[in-house]
Amino acid sequence: MGRTIGIDYGTRRIGLAVADPRGRIASPAGTLQASGSAHIDTDLILRWAADNDASRIVLGLPVSMDGSDSDQTRLTRALADELRKRSPLPVELWDERLSSFQADLLLDSADVRPSRKKKLRDALAAQVVLQSYLDAHQQ
Numbered sequence: 523m524g525r526t527i528g529i530d531y532g533t534r535r536i537g538l539a540v541a542d543p544r545g546r547i548a549s550p551a552g553t554l555q556a557s558g559s560a561h562i563d564t565d566l567i568l569r570w571a572a573d574n575d576a577s578r579i580v581l582g583l584p585v586s587m588d589g590s591d592s593d594q595t596r597l598t599r600a601l602a603d604e605l606r607k608r609s610p611l612p613v614e615l616w617d618e619r620l621s622s623f624q625a626d627l628l629l630d631s632a633d634v635r636p637s638r639k640k641k642l643r644d645a646l647a648a649q650v651v652l653q654s655y656l657d658a659h660q661q
Contacts (some may be wrong), residue, residue, distance in 0.1 A: 524577030527551075528652025529567060529619065530644050531581060532599050533558045537644030540574055540654040546660065548652035550645035560597070564604040571611065579611050582618030582651035590593065618651045 526545055530537030536554040541547065551574070554566045571579060581602050584594045591599075598615070607611045 524575040526578040526580060526652065526656065527571055527574060527576045528627035528648040528655065529579060529581045530648035530651060531563070531601055532556055532594075532644060533597065535644045536563060537646070538570060539645065541646035541652060541656055542577075545656055548649045548656055550642070550649040553644045557598075558603040560600040563601060564608055567601075567605065568609055571609070576611060578614045579605060579609075580616050580652050580655045581605070581613060583615040583646065584618050612657070616651055616655045618647070 525543060526541040528537075528539035528541075530539075534556055536556045538551040538553060539548045540551045542549070554563075554570060556563055557566075567579070572660060581598060583598055584592060585594075586592055602613050602615055605611075
């Protein structure tokens with residue numbers, strides 16, 4: 523049985539998170555350099571997912587605060603479609619509103635240097651999204 527992974531998709535970086543084997547705790551797992559192409563980025567994500575024994579992909583969906591779609595929402599939906607076409611893994615979209623804000627709060631409280639914040643922010647945002655998903659699905 524594999525692990526649930528979390529993805530915070532951006533046009534520059536792809537934040538990554540992974541759940542513990544019991545599916546209760548999410549941890550940041552780094553970033554991938556994004557290409558901005560759903561086809562190319564799907565290759566990167568699926569390779570990383572295979573290396574991390576993924577059994578499910580949770581993809582953060584960046585909807586606006588009013589619930590409307592943005593350009594990034596449409597790109598994320600395109601990535602989800604591509605992942606579903608090319609992988610047998612279940613792909614779930616999960617509301618990621620305020621995940622980057624929460625990641626920034628974590629980084630500020632940890633007194634992380636500004637030069638390190640960008641890379642860490644994306645992985646922490648993926649962790650926030652994945653933890654929210656795991657908490658909502660606890661039995």
